[in-house]
Amino acid sequence: MTRTTQALVVGFLGAVLLRLSLGDGYLRYVTSWMKWPLVATGVVLLGLTVWMLLRPAPAEDGDDHDDHGHKVPAMTWLAIVPGVIVFVASPPSLGAYLAERRADDPVAAAPDAKILPLPASDGPVDVEVAEFMWRAGVEDGSTIKDRDVRLTGFVSTDDNGNWYVTRIAIACCAADATASRVRVEDYDDAPERDSWVAVTGRWVEGTAPGGKSETAIEASSVEPREAPANTYQ
Amino acid sequence: MSTKTPERDTTADKPGFRLGQTEVVAVVLLVILLSQRWLLPLLDHDLFNTWGTIFVAIVVQSAPFLLGGVLLSAVISTFLSEKALSRIVPKRPALGVPVAGLAGIGLPGCECAAVPVTNSLIRRGVTPAVALTFLLAAPAVNPAVLVSTAVAFPGQPMMVLARFLASLITAVGVGWIMLARGKLLLERLTDLGRDEHAHERSFLGNVSHDFLHASGFLVLGAMLAAAVNTFVPRSVVNTVAGQAVLGIATLALFAFIVALCSESDAFVAASFTAFSDTARLVFLVVGPAMDIKLASMEAGQFGMGFALRFVPLVIITAVASAVGVGWWLL
Secondary structure (H helix, E strand, C coil): CCHHHHHHHHHHHHHHHHHHHHCCHHHHCECHHHHHHHHHHHHHHHHHHHHHHHCCCCCCCCCHHHHHCCCCCHHHHHHHHHHHHHHHCCCCCCCHHHHHHCCCCCCCCCCCCCCCCCCCCCCCEECCHHHHHHHHHCHHHCCCCCCCEEEEEEEEECCCCCEEEEEEECCCEHHHCEEEEEEEECCCCCCCCCCEEEEEEEECCCCCCCCCCCCEEEEEEEEEECCCCCCEC | CCCHHHHHHHHHHCCCCCCCHHHHHHHHHHHHHHHHHHHHHHCCHHHHHHHHHHHHHHHHHHHHHHHHHHHHHHHHHHCCCHHHHHHHCCCCHHHHHHHHHHHHHHCCCCHHHHHHHHHHHHHCCCCHHHHHHHHHHHHHHCHHHHHHHHHHCCCCHHHHHHHHHHHHHHHHHHHHHHHHHCHHHHCCCHHHHHCCCCCCCCHHHHHHHHHHHHHHHHHHHHHHHHHHHHHCCHHHHHCCCCCHHHHHHHHHHHHHHHCCCCCCHHHHHHHCCCCCHHHHHHHHHHHHHCCHHHHHHHHHHHCHHHHHHHHHHHHHHHHHHHHHHHHHHC
């Protein structure tokens, strides 16, 4: 790898990180607190590129070795792959495909702290999908029984023609994604897969994670929603 | 596949490019990836996208930590004299090992940051066993990791303590084993002697050198880890949850191949509800000490011969330490 190529490899990676972190693109891959570390990394890498391009060539010893600058491992070529993939394929947020593959995975246990009752309200109460599942599993679902709730998430399906309101949570980056989903009952017109919806309705009694029947909601209305900038929880 | 050959030829014709086996592999990989867009209708689109998302996510998440580690290692290589270092690190390596283990508490980064830092420590004359103890301890015992473990296991403070102790014992244990009978292992540290110019280079020269040396191996590790993440359903792992020994072996292997950040692996471990606490502890102790991404980076920095011996040594020590601590505390 020539010295100029080395500089371009570093610069390309810096430019990709900067492009992702200055828009919303990085939210497809990592959590929102990574924004400023990524901006800083991109800026430092671009600065390093400028320095690498401007630095004087090493003193000539009449040795062929110096034409190539300091040798770097051939593996360094792989450093351009992430940037190529971001520009060519632009992989989207994880969605229905991953959620359906992970549908049979065990879900994390409910938080040990005492689960507070839902706030009193005239209309439906907004509840996160994962929280709704915890509540269904604790104290026979007494905190959500007979309450109007609204769940927001994207649509995933299964082989039996059911559809689900779904969310994916990440703790650090998309590699540790976990999916939670609630089956939507009494609403036959399944919206398009991977589209975002707000489902208003009531918990189907007796359904809970790990129980005889997966957690379900009896829908009274389903409204389309815009996908949020950050699709993860 | 027909696009592969012309691409390789044009690259080989470029002046100044030395064609080696690995270059060919890299170019072939690149051509395959570039042609993916036209191949997509033939392939499972969702599958490739999911792999791509997870692969890019691992690289994006690691890049700031890798750069931070490279900057720190350049500071050590450029500015820290061997005299100053020898004042910080105890003279007797047997004592230096536990000190290096505890020093790991101070570097709240992921494992990608620790590899270049360790490399620069060895370059500046720190006993390899001491520097490698730091490498194993840093990603596992820092406060960020312990806090995330406490959050992932609410009401189980013993899990946090067990993780801290078992990781520290792993790091110090491997350090002492290498001091006692590490001749064979350390002779294999071939690549380190080669870089005699580190001290002559400027600060930025060291930064660019170290970054270029580490980044490719990080990307390779991320590609493999993303493939495992995409293609191996986690429910497969669960089928052996009931068996004590097989459960421990499975989670140790899984920790190695999925290569999660040490800050987030506790959340995944918490979801393995069917496994025993000891098996989950094994997952938490093996992951930060050794995984496919680290093995790739270590093979790049310290040489393949070294990695082939170091990787199994670390995994076996980590499993033994986690089982022991788990049996005692959990």
